[in-house]
Amino acid sequence: MANLSQYTNLPHQAGVGYKAQHLNDILAAPDDLAWIEIHAENYMGDGGRPIAQLRHLREHFPVSCHGVGLSIGSEMPLDTDHLQRLKHLVDWLQPAMFSEHLAWSTHEASFLNDLLPLPYTQKTVDQVVSHIQQVQETVGRQMLLENPSTYVAFAQSDRSETDFLAEVVKRSGCGLLLDVNNVFVSATNQNYSPEGYIDAFPTHLVGEIHLGGHEEDSDELGAPLLIDSHSRAVVDPVWQLYDYTLAKMGPCPTLIEWDNDIPEWSVLTNEMSLANDLLERHAQVAAQ
Amino acid sequence: MSDFQAEFSSALLNPDIPTPEGVVNPDGKPATKRFDVYRNNVVHSLVSAMEEAFPVVKKIVGDGFFQAMATQYVRRNPPHDPMIMFYGDRFPEFITGFKPAESLPYLPDVARLELARRECYHAGDARPLDVSALSEIPEDKFASARFTLAPSLRLLDSLYPVHSIWHFNSVAQIKISNPQEWIMLTRPEFDVVPYLLDHATFTFVQCLARYQPLESAIAQCETITDDFDLSAAFGLLFQAGIVTNIET
Numbered sequence: 001m002a003n004l005s006q007y008t009n010l011p012h013q014a015g016v017g018y019k020a021q022h023l024n025d026i027l028a029a030p031d032d033l034a035w036i037e038i039h040a041e042n043y044m045g046d047g048g049r050p051i052a053q054l055r056h057l058r059e060h061f062p063v064s065c066h067g068v069g070l071s072i073g074s075e076m077p078l079d080t081d082h083l084q085r086l087k088h089l090v091d092w093l094q095p096a097m098f099s100e101h102l103a104w105s106t107h108e109a110s111f112l113n114d115l116l117p118l119p120y121t122q123k124t125v126d127q128v129v130s131h132i133q134q135v136q137e138t139v140g141r142q143m144l145l146e147n148p149s150t151y152v153a154f155a156q157s158d159r160s161e162t163d164f165l166a167e168v169v170k171r172s173g174c175g176l177l178l179d180v181n182n183v184f185v186s187a188t189n190q191n192y193s194p195e196g197y198i199d200a201f202p203t204h205l206v207g208e209i210h211l212g213g214h215e216e217d218s219d220e221l222g223a224p225l226l227i228d229s230h231s232r233a234v235v236d237p238v239w240q241l242y243d244y245t246l247a248k249m250g251p252c253p254t255l256i257e258w259d260n261d262i263p264e265w266s267v268l269t270n271e272m273s274l275a276n277d278l279l280e281r282h283a284q285v286a287a288q
Numbered sequence: 289m290s291d292f293q294a295e296f297s298s299a300l301l302n303p304d305i306p307t308p309e310g311v312v313n314p315d316g317k318p319a320t321k322r323f324d325v326y327r328n329n330v331v332h333s334l335v336s337a338m339e340e341a342f343p344v345v346k347k348i349v350g351d352g353f354f355q356a357m358a359t360q361y362v363r364r365n366p367p368h369d370p371m372i373m374f375y376g377d378r379f380p381e382f383i384t385g386f387k388p389a390e391s392l393p394y395l396p397d398v399a400r401l402e403l404a405r406r407e408c409y410h411a412g413d414a415r416p417l418d419v420s421a422l423s424e425i426p427e428d429k430f431a432s433a434r435f436t437l438a439p440s441l442r443l444l445d446s447l448y449p450v451h452s453i454w455h456f457n458s459v460a461q462i463k464i465s466n467p468q469e470w471i472m473l474t475r476p477e478f479d480v481v482p483y484l485l486d487h488a489t490f491t492f493v494q495c496l497a498r499y500q501p502l503e504s505a506i507a508q509c510e511t512i513t514d515d516f517d518l519s520a521a522f523g524l525l526f527q528a529g530i531v532t533n534i535e536t
Binding site: 041042044045046047048049050051052068069070071074075076079081082085104105106107108109110111112113114116117118119151152153154155156189190191192217219220221223225227 | 292293294296297300301309310311312313314316317319320321322323325326329330333334337366367368369370371372373409410411412413439440475478479
């Protein structure tokens with residue numbers, strides 16, 4: 001019999017990236033948390049504590065499964081061993097959502113452990129579409145593709161990121177994960193309008209939103225250079241851009257992402273309530 | 289453009305290779321510092337993974353030494369797949385060939401032990417048999433019985449007292465007196481539990497883990513010692529909860 005989860009959807013509320021150090025806080029007040037997200041690669045061992053914790057958590061919360069290692073933007077074929085590991089995880093976990101990145105991280109036999117950028121051309125659209133189709137066929141479900149944060153551009157790019165994504169979703173049938181912090185980081189680094197990006201984004205296909213913190217630096221010419229670090233609170237301009245986004249598309253499941261310098265649980269619940277306040281306000285507007 | 293990712297990834301791992309052509313800032317100008325963000329992310333994230341994976345090696349050599357050694361390792365041996373939880377499998381051999389670590393000949397085995405502990409931690413779960421399973425083996429099948437041991441079992445023999453060195457640097461400052469050690473790692477539930485074995489018992493477990501019939505395991509142990517205590521060895525196996533099946 002299929003191991004179906006009772007949680008097939010993410011609620012239109014704030015969720016959090018699960019970290020093992022918060023397990024006791026989470027289980028002490030499970031009603032205060034609407035959903036969790038996990039990084040798929042952390043649960044690809046054969047057993048032991050991580051798997052046992054996830055089996056327990058999936059009984060209590062909807063889970064969004066977020067891959068960081070598929071290298072969908074690679075110009076090489078996908079790693080089929082890794083794809084099978086992902087399929088195995090999705091098969092037993094039955095997550096409410098599954099997402100991956102518009103980025104590459106593997107070249108030949110090397111996994112570089114970072115989300116690397118790609119030029120936006122017809123050739124890379126074709127590669128990404130074919131990889132997404134392969135993933136969706138193997139895993140047997142639709143995936144969401146996340147917009148990246150980028151620090152550089154490519155001379156050979158011949159279209160915008162939003163045009164690129166629009167063609168990818170149209171041809172592959174995937175949905176989108178809109179990382180609002182990534183929009184702010186990339187727009188600042190690439191010198192375009194973040195609101196203009198949101199305006200051009202196919203928001204009707206967004207199944208999940210990410211919010212996170214970034215670090216500020218500058219390049220050798222003194223231009224601002226923001227670094228997507230997931231190590232801090234969401235900054236005010238990103239909350240404003242989130243507000244702008246919700247006004248356009250309505251409420252959507254929203255993740256607070258914090259992967260480095262992980263804070264006390266109360267810091268994360270505070271970030272989640274800020275997101276929930278905005279989600280509630282936009283739900284009321286939508287109901288009017 | 290077909291090889292842009294080859295060029296990009298080589299430059300990420302090798303600081304002597306310049307920023308790839310065509311990597312630009314918003315005005316179409318070269319973007320060296322921007323590209324360096326990716327260089328830093330790659331090396332920093334992998335060195336951090338190594339620090340998490342080899343805390344005792346790091347403690348023995350110190351933060352600065354470890355960073356330098358791990359950075360060289362990362363640049364020469366990037367992960368071969370996204371399973372970062374197992375990254376560093378070639379680190380013991382790397383340390384063996386790493387000149388500045390020459391004065392610490394036991395260091396590669398400490399790294400081997402830390403790798404084995406991680407494998408043990410993430411290995412598949414299994415339900416152990418009770419010791420009563422032994423009495424169910426028909427007497428005439430005893431010699432040919434083969435044992436399946438828990439997937440989390442890891443065995444490590446070292447010419448150095450590496451478990452004691454590990455313990456000294458991560459749990460408590462014990463007196464280290466063993467000249468060499470035979471180590472068995474088990475994982476009864478979620479935490480790794482180490483055992484120090486004598487040479488014969490270690491060989492016994494190793495033979496069973498290789499699915500050799502009981503009589504051949506015993507014969508091997510008897511080449512090591514004249515007074516191999518089979519019932520004590522079985523007592524340990526079942527107390528450690530590592531026997532998951534017996535084939536007769």
